[in-house]
Amino acid sequence: MAFTLNRRSFLQAATAAALAVPLAKVVSAETGVVKTPIDPKGTFEDKTVTGGICEMCFWRCQLVGKLRDDRLVKLEGNPKSIDNGRSICARGNAGIKYLYDPDRLKYPLKNVGKRGAPVWKRISWDEALNECGTRLKGVVDKYGPHGISVFPHGSSAKYPMHFFERTVGTHNVSEASFFQCRGVRDTAYLATIGKAPGEFVDMPNAKAIMLLGGHMGENVHVSHIKQYIQGLQNGAKLIVVDPRYSASAAKSDIWVQIKPGTDTAFLLAVMNYLVKNKKYNAEFVDEYGDGFDEFAEAIESWTPEKAAAECDIPAAQIKEVAELLAANAPHVAIHPGRHVSWYGNDFQRQRSLACLTGLLGAYYTVGGWVPAKNPKVGGTSWKKKEANHEFNLNMDKEEEPIYPFSPPGTPTELIRDAALTGKPYAIKGCVIWGQNPIQTIPGQEKMKKVLEQMDFVMCVDVMPTDATMWADILLPEVSYLERYDLIKTGTQWDFSKEQQQYIAARMPLVEPMFERKDQVFITNAIAKIMGYEKDIPVKSIEELVEKDLAVAKLSLAQLRKEDGIHLMPGKDPYQMPEDFEVIFFNEDLEDYGFPGAPTYIPVEQPPKGYARLLYGRVPVHTFNRTQNNVWLHFAMPQNPVWINDEVAQKIGLSDGDTVELVNSEGFKSKTTTVVKVTPGIRKDSVYMAHGYGSMNPLMSVGVKAGIDDQSLITKISVDPETGAHGMRNNFVKLIKDGKVLDIPA
Ligand code: SF4
Structure with a gap:
């Protein structure tokens, strides 16, 4: 098998490797070998620096860095943190290998070859910025501000995103974190409780936890996992709805091995059972509910038996779930999920989760949401100019929104279609900042065509990715360990403890190396060349952070004195806002032509001989951003494809076999992976971890490791309310030794 290391042994190995850094030959990013002689009897580190904030994923745990001879040799959780405390995850530990990765981008580069097959030439910052500014201005002059598209990701992309969106004035900004991840969740909850849900359900104090899209243990965020484990240790019952025997399913009291795409039918039946049997929280619904009668009528056909046939699960299990939730209500933590862009019917599922929480009276209550x-x-950034709806692709000719419940920005598919057709207008400039649209957005070949037709593409990133291969100019950014950055605020997550809040600002743990620059430097320089000098809000990232801290009567100097984290008394977490309501039946939705109550929309089923391709996360990698990290690669070098054991036996596959994948539209994987034979996956599906199979040769460790799931997600479905992508409607066969294997029905 490809990986045999468990988490504990990996962390031990990772820590041992970190400890070994100063004592062994260390590959330097610049020269190859660190020459400093190190006394093995000496102390491990000579300096501890506080104020770090991790960004190996977006959770942003608070760090301290241990330095020796000004090199970072170990990262730890900041003991003052009331969020992650002293703990950081495997990826957090491996941040050192990200910082000193010899493959990191070091200098501005110009592509003197072709997009997609680049030949890189090192150029000066002056030349690079001048080319970016001049060519983007050229696009604006010729096509208007809306001729620019922006694909941002991460905290460093906010400042440039605001520049292009608010000041230059393009609507065509598409964040993967919304349109390929959680946007559909946020807007579904907005349509139900008037608020995006976040993820801090009160798991530590819950009597029951239900996960349907919250993959605890595979999707690892330190404080979140602490909440979850504390809840389980406190005796919470766990319901997991997943086609796959996931890390959380393995800990569950009830595992609902649901047929992919049918989750809403399951939730409607659970809710209908609660209503019909008067097991919902009538007092809560009477006080805070809106449109309950219409809702109850709309879902009344969903008997457990009807849903059982649709979901391919026993009707008795649906009743069992409903009974368990009712017995523990209102102390029920129904997790809103994280990456929820699955089938293109996702808004309805997320609405159902929000309504189920309301039926159980589990909002603003101990153990609930x-x-x-x-x-x-503060929120210092570029000033917003007047919105010009004429160029908003999400508005039709009558100025009505096409996707009325879209998250902020413009749905990716609208941008791509406009770019490819030139209608209603041309999109000829592209700024990719920290995002990898080649391996994040479905329809990889379509994305390549979009980039091919641009007049100019610029990328800013820390590492080479498959997207950076499409840049004309590629700019190296400082990493999260070398820069100041946006402020992180938070709350004590265990609500049974005395409540505290915190403010932390990311501060550099080490000096930037090579010629890497931060977001404010790069954006301001481009803004000046494009003619927006008078609009520049701050001269440096430090000034931006100082301005934002000043709103809370803080400063960087004060934060440094406080070990990077300012603590203050918190608020009562359970206090409900006066105007809180749960909109069971939403008339706005109906006005736009959508069902007012949550509704099940069936999805396409696998054609004969194919299995549905499911994908997900693993605890040792973040999207496709960490596969080149040598420690994390060591922990999980490729993404085995899970296949049901009975199916594997029928088609002659064994654990560890090397395979390729081909999808029902004829797209074949460019690389190979190994098979994981397991009873823990449905017969109609296969599963693999997301983010592998990079094709960028500048990644010496991660290149061609495993299969790129995104290259097989070619069938594009779009959620009708939000415009977000559904990405699990693709079907594959496996290929072994050149022979295509039909998946038996
Ligand atoms: S969960 Fe892990 S990777 Fe994410 S911020 Fe925390 S330590 Fe870093």
């Missing part, structure tokens, strides 16, 4: 109440800081 409780929002984090964070302290206020």
Whole structure:
């Protein structure tokens, strides 16, 4: 098998490797070998620096860095943190290998070859910025501001995103974190409780936890996992709805091995059972519910038996789930999920989760859904100019929204279609900042065509990715360990403890190396060349952070004195806002032509001989951003494809066999992976971890490791309410030794 290391042994190995860094030959990013002689009897580190904030994923745990001879040799959780505490995850530990990765981008580069098959030439910052500014201005002059598209990701992309969106004035900004991830969740909850849900459900104090899209243990965020484990240790019952025997399914009291795409039918039947049997929280619904009668009528056909046939699960299990939830209500933590862009019917599923929480009376209550109440800081950025709806692709000719419940920005598919057709207008400039649209957005070949037709593409990133291969100019950014950055605020996550809030600002743990620059430097320089000098809000990232901290009467100097984290008394987490309501039947939705109550929309089933391709996360990697990290690669070098054991036996596959994948539209994987034979996956599906199979040769470790799931997601479905992508409607066969294997029905 490809990986045999468990988490504990990996962390031990990772820590041992970190400890070994100063004592062994260390490959330097610049020269190859660190020459400093090190006394093995000496102390391990000579300096501890506080104020770090991790960004190996977006959770942003608070760090301290241990340095020796000004090199970072170990990362730890900041003991003052009330969020992650001293703990960081495997990826957090491996941040050192990200910082010192010899493959990191070091200098501005110009592509003197072709997009997609680049030949890189090192150029000066002056030349690079001048080319970016001049060519983007050229696009604006010729096509208007809306001729620019922006694909941002991460905290460093906010400042440039605001520049292009608010000041230059393009609507065509598409964040993967919304349109390929959680946007559909946020807007579905907005349509139900008037608020995006976040993820801090009160698991530590819950009597029951239900996960349907919250993959605890595979999707690892330190404080979140602490909440979950504390809840289980406190005796919470766990319901997991997943086609796959996931890390959380393995800990569950009830595992609902649901047929992919049918989750809403399951939820409607659970809710209908609660209503019909008067097991919902009538008092809560009477006080806070809106449109309950219409809702109850709309879902009344969903008997457990009807849903059982649709979901391919026993009717008795649906009743068992409903009974368990009712017995423990209102102390029930129904997780809103994270990456929920699955089938293109996702808004309805997320609405169902929000309504189920309401039926159980589990909002603003011990063990239920409780929002984090964070302290206020400033939000310094570019000023917003007047919105021009004429060029908003999400508005039709009558100025009605095409996707009325879209998350902020413009749905990716609208941008891509406009770019490819030139209608209603041309999109000829592209800024990719920290995002990898080649391996994040479905329809990889379509994305390549979009980039091919641009007049100019610029990328800013820390590492080479498959997207950076499409840049004309590629700019190296400082990493999260070398820069100041946006402020992180948060709340004590265990609501049974005395409540505290915190403010932390990311501060560099080491000096930037080579010629890497931060977001404010790069954006301001481009803004000047494009003619927006008078609009520049701050001269440096430090100034931006200082301005935002000043709103909370803090400063960087003060934060440094406080070990990087300012603590203050918190608020009552359970206090409900006066105007809180749960909209069971939403008339706005109906006005736009959508069902007012949550509704099940069936999805396409696998054609004969194919299995549905499911994908997900693993605890040792973040999207496709960490596969080149040598420690994390060591932990999980490729993404085995899970296949049901009975199916594997019938088609002659064994654990560890090397395979390729081909999808029902004829797209074949460019690389190979190994098979994981397991009873823990349905017969109609296969599963693999997301983010592998990069084709960028500048990644010496991660290149061609495993299969790129995104290259097989060619059938594009779009959620009708939000415009977000559904990405699990693709079907594959496996290929072994050149022979295509039909998946038996
Ligand atoms: S969960 Fe892990 S990777 Fe994410 S911020 Fe925390 S330590 Fe870093």
